[in-house]
Amino acid sequence: MDAHPDTLTQLARPHRKAVLVALLWITIGSGILFGFLNAFRGYLPLSLLEWGMALYSAFLLFAVRRTRHLERWILAYILPFFTAMMAAVATPEASVTVFGWVLLIPLVGHLLLGRRLGMVVTLCFLAVATAIFLYKFRGDTAVMDIRSVANMVILTACITVFSHVYEVSRERSEIQLLKMAQTDFLTGLPNRSRIKVFFERERSRAGREQQPLSLLIVDLDHFKQVNDRFGHEAGDRALVFFADLLKHRLRATDLAGRLGGEEFGIILVNTATNTAIQVAEDLRQALADADLRHDGQLIPLTMSIGVAELGVDGQSLQDLLAVADQRLYQAKDQGRNQVVPPLAGQPRAPSGQTVSGPEQIL
Template identity: 40%
Template sequence: MIASLEQSQQHRRDVLRLLLWITFIGGCLFSVVNTIRGLWWLAGLEIVYGLFSLALIRIIRTTTYIQIWTLAYLIPFFSIMMYALYIPNTSSSTFVWVLTIPVLSYLLLGRKVGFWSSLVFVVAGIVIYHFRFMTGNFPLNVATTLNITLSSIAMMSFAHIYERNREMNEERLLELAGTDRLTGLANRMKLVESFARLSALASRNQVPLAVALVDLDFFKMINDKYGHGVGDEALCHSAELLRSKTRTTDMLARVGGEEFALIMLSATRSDAVGHLEEIRKLFHKSPIWVGSQKVPVTFSAGVAELNADGVDLDTLLSKADGRLYQAKRSGRDRVISVDDVQAAVE
């Protein structure tokens, strides 16, 4: 998921880099043209801004502050457009550049910042255009106003709809990337992300956090005896039972073939054991049926606690995994939260 977000940022870097090259070349060309026309201030701004764009190309390749540098580029760029539109002896065709503002804003800044950037500069462009180019011909003025206003609204609307749909599609893809296709539970990637969030929350609020690994018993035998279709049914059935007992503050994920992980916020090891025992009893009451034959499904589980058993997810999962296999060796269908040595001492 993080990689997907980085890829999205890289896309914006690539677009911005191309735009910077265009700005550099355009700034050089327009500065020459406007020097010939006697528009010294505009020509000076264009050549300086073109050189600034050239320098910015190297910066945006590696900077972590891409949004700040994008704003540092776009705000002067749009402001120069307004100035070029305002000063005497410029052509009304300069307004064409104003219509690129919504596209550039939404593409480089996203929907929220892009909206406000577009609104401010497009409205400013329309006001300046009316101040500079309106004549005494009332019907022509009305037609001109309608043309530039509706075209500006259309460009903003199209850019807004496109960016909103792009964000929704990106969120959906990220959600799918973090979801196990068979059971609909989160997968290991989403588990890692959720642990970072929940462990930070536990530390900040000074509450315990437990991690459990749950593994279905004799799952290979179910697959071999009844087929993979029934095996998949057993996995989905088990996922639903686990999900039905998972609190909204917790995180449930499928991390292997028949293995599930559960992160429980505000839960000690003993709290987690009590919770898993309730789920284990629910499994006993809820077998799956193959035709008229009842097929029991049970699980073994191991539990670890944040700080007491480790501070990172890999360590906690390793601890829980060791206790899970201790539960398997002890006869299955049980929950263990302490190591063999600790159990002997107690």
């Protein structure tokens, strides 16, 4: 499972917000301190720059507390902060030690912006800082000593590389943890959590593009008898077998997941009810014709399926699950091994309401 970029952004948001708040407090404190120090030395323009950045950071600190647009405020901090840093090192009064602040650029950039945008912003501002450094100290033989320059270049490169590697490693770890949290351990299919995330994303897309979206609820028939007759190992093997069948017979754009036990949910993207019924029938027939054996014994498997469509049967995942579940139990009552689609004149779930079924799924 490849994590969606929006999902990665959501995962990183608390981490980045904490870093931003800490940096804002540091910027406020250091801005006030260095503002007074520069004012005492007579460097009024530099003092005003420091105080202005401290005041701006105080405003940002208030703004980011409850914002839903953290990424925008991060850019609103980083770009002026780095620009003010460039202005500070470019002033005639700035000594070579002031360039030590430039080492914060790769660290702050990656922590707040991630590995891609963080690297772009880092390289841009490091290039500006390098140009300013060469222009200011081009005639100073002590500062431009090859060993001193080499040390600064290597140190800056190390911090940049380490920051980037850290972000790459953090992203991979979060993706792996997210995959584990959203995957059923037995079948390898998405679990309820992943189904919900996928549905919300595809519902938004279906609304934007005016495309249909359908849901199937599948339940393996007489599965308790499979466990009782052949053993739980055979039951687990049957679940894995059915999961593999779903993986091979559905499109890459669709999603099949395990709701629990022998019950599965399937989200069919860009699929209206009529096509969803055909897909359900194909799956039902494929399982009925399958040759699953355990210890030389044939394990017969069939399934019952309920079908629901977004907009027709409700607007939320809860709506569709309830309606499809109701039709699933109707299939059970009618003898199993069948698909129950919407019937002409059958009541529908109004928008925002849930049709009650024999069982609440989520």
